[in-house]
Amino acid sequence: MSEIINIASKDMQLFIDEPLRQFAYQAVDFFLKENDAVKKNQLQSIPSVINGGGLDALKKMVDNQREKNSKVSNKAFWNFLHQHLFASEIQKDTDCSLHHFLRKQSFIQPHLKDIATAENRKQRSQMNKHNKNIIDNVMKQLISPYFEHFNCHYFYQTQGAA
Amino acid sequence: MQDNTFVKIDDKTLKKIDVYLEKLYEKNYAAGKENNLGKLMAETGLGSTQIRGLEQLIFSATRFSQVINYIKNQAGKEKKEKSQWTKIAPKLINQLSELEQEAYRIVQNYPAINLFSQAIDSVNQQVEADQTNEKWSKMAPRLTKQLKEAISLLNDKESCDPATVIEIKMRLARGLIKMIVANYYYSQSQKSIEGK
Numbered sequence: 458m459s460e461i462i463n464i465a466s467k468d469m470q471l472f473i474d475e476p477l478r479q480f481a482y483q484a485v486d487f488f489l490k491e492n493d494a495v496k497k498n499q500l501q502s503i504p505s506v507i508n509g510g511g512l513d514a515l516k517k518m519v520d521n522q523r524e525k526n527s528k529v530s531n532k533a534f535w536n537f538l539h540q541h542l543f544a545s546e547i548q549k550d551t552d553c554s555l556h557h558f559l560r561k562q563s564f565i566q567p568h569l570k571d572i573a574t575a576e577n578r579k580q581r582s583q584m585n586k587h588n589k590n591i592i593d594n595v596m597k598q599l600i601s602p603y604f605e606h607f608n609c610h611y612f613y614q615t616q617g618a619a
Numbered sequence: 620m621q622d623n624t625f626v627k628i629d630d631k632t633l634k635k636i637d638v639y640l641e642k643l644y645e646k647n648y649a650a651g652k653e654n655n656l657g658k659l660m661a662e663t664g665l666g667s668t669q670i671r672g673l674e675q676l677i678f679s680a681t682r683f684s685q686v687i688n689y690i691k692n693q694a695g696k697e698k699k700e701k702s703q704w705t706k707i708a709p710k711l712i713n714q715l716s717e718l719e720q721e722a723y724r725i726v727q728n729y730p731a732i733n734l735f736s737q738a739i740d741s742v743n744q745q746v747e748a749d750q751t752n753e754k755w756s757k758m759a760p761r762l763t764k765q766l767k768e769a770i771s772l773l774n775d776k777e778s779c780d781p782a783t784v785i786e787i788k789m790r791l792a793r794g795l796i797k798m799i800v801a802n803y804y805y806s807q808s809q810k811s812i813e814g815k
Contacts, residue, residue: 471781474684474788475719497696602684609688612695616705 462568462595472564473602480558481606485614487553488537494615495534500608507604512597516543542596555603559592626786635725636787640794647714648798656711657802661810663703669693670803677796683788686796687715711799718791725787726779735770739763 463469499522506518519542522535544554559565569588575581628636647654660670676689694708746759 468781470682471785474682474785478684478687602682605688606684609691609695613691613708614695616695616697617699 462565462591462598468564472562473599476562477599477603478606480555481603482610484541484553484555485607485610488534489611489614492533492537493530495530497612497615499531499534500611503604503608504601507601512593512600515600519543555596556592559595559599560588565591565595626782628783628786628790632725632783632787636790636794639721639725639791640798643714643795644798648802654710654714655802656707656714657799657804658806659710660703660707660799660803661806663706665703665707665803667804667807669703670800673796674800677793680789680792683715683719683785683792686792687712690715714795715792718795719788722784722787722791723779726784727773732770732773735766735773739766742766 502518503515506514510517519535519538523532523539526532526535541553542555544556560569568591570584572581572584572588575584646652648657673689677686680686680689690704690708690711694704697704742759742763746756749755
C-alpha cells in the first residue's frame with residue numbers, strides 16, 4: 458500500500474498557488490506557441506468532468522476526444538493534453554509532462570524510492586510501481602486546481618477568440 | 620481542500636502590511652495618479668455588478684491564485700467589442716504580482732539580512748586591520764561562512780512559513796481591492812456630478 462501525501466496542508470496550498478500555477482501557465486504558453494488555438498468550448502467541459510469523476514474520467518475524456526475529433530487543431534490539442542498529463546504511462550517523462558514536474562518537487566521526493574538502488578528487475582519494477590502510485594495519487598488531488606489555472610490562463614491568452 | 624488552521628500574524632507584520640498598502644496608495648491611488656484602476660474601471664464603463672463580484676471574491680478566496688484566475692477568466696470570456704476587462708486585466712494582474720513579491724519581502728526578515736551583511740563587512744574589516752592576529756584570521760572565514768548561510772536561509776523562499784505567506788498575500792490583495800472599489804465608486808459619483 459503506497460503512502461498518501463495530503464494536499465490539504467498550507468504547504469500544498471502555497472504549492473498550488475505558485476509553482477503549480479506557473480507550470481500550468483507555461484504549458485498553455487507552450488501549446489499556443491506550437492499549435493493553433495482551439496475554441497474555448499473544447500476546454501469548458503474539463504472542470505465538470507474532473508468534478509464528476511476525477512482524473513480517471515478526464516483520461517477517458519481525453520482519449521475519447523483524441524479518437525473522435527476529426528478537426529486537426531482539436532486533435533492536436535487533445536493529443537497535447539494526453540502527452541502532458543499521461544505521458545509517463547506510455548513513454549519516458551518529458552519536461553512538459555505534469556508527472557515529471559511533480560516528481561521533481563521537494564515534498565514528493567522523500568516519498569519516492571531510488572530506482573538506482575534496486576538489486577534486481579523485480580525490485581526495480583516494484584519501486585517503479587510504488588513511485589507511480591505516489592505521483593498518481595498527488596495528481597488526482599491536484600488535477601482540479603491545475604485546470605483552474607490552465608483554463609483561466611488559456612482563456613486570457615486567447616482573448617477575443619471564440 | 621482548505622486547511623482551517625487559523626493563522627496568527629504578529630503585530631509587526633501587520634504594521635508592515637499597512638505601511639506597504641499606504642505606500643501603494645500614494646503611488647497609484649492618490650488623486651491624479653495614472654495607475655488608479657478604480658478610476659480606469661469607471662472610465663471603461665465596467666458595471667457595479669462586476670465590481671461587487673470582485674469584492675465578494677476577494678473576501679471568499681482562500682488562495683491568491685483564485686483572484687488572478689478570476690481576472691484572467693473575466694478578460695478571457697469578454698467579447699472583443701466590449702474591451703473592459705481586457706484593458707484592466709494586465710494592469711491589475713501586474714499590481715497583484717507586485718503584492719505577491721512583497722509578501723515574501725515582508726515574511727523574509729530584511730533588517731536581519733542587513734545586520735548579517737554588516738557583520739560580514741565588520742569581520743572582513745577586522746581581518747584587514749589586524750592581519751597579524753592568527754586566531755582571528757583562522758576564525759574569520761568560518762564566521763563569514765556561517766553568516767552567509769544565515770543570509771541564504773533568510774532569503775530562501777522555501778524557508779518561509781507557507782501559511783503566513785498565503786495570509787499576507789491575501790491581506791495585501793484585500794487591501795488593494797478595497798482601494799480599487801472605493802476609487803471606482805468615487806469616480807462613478809464624480810462622473811454623475813459632471814454629467815448633471
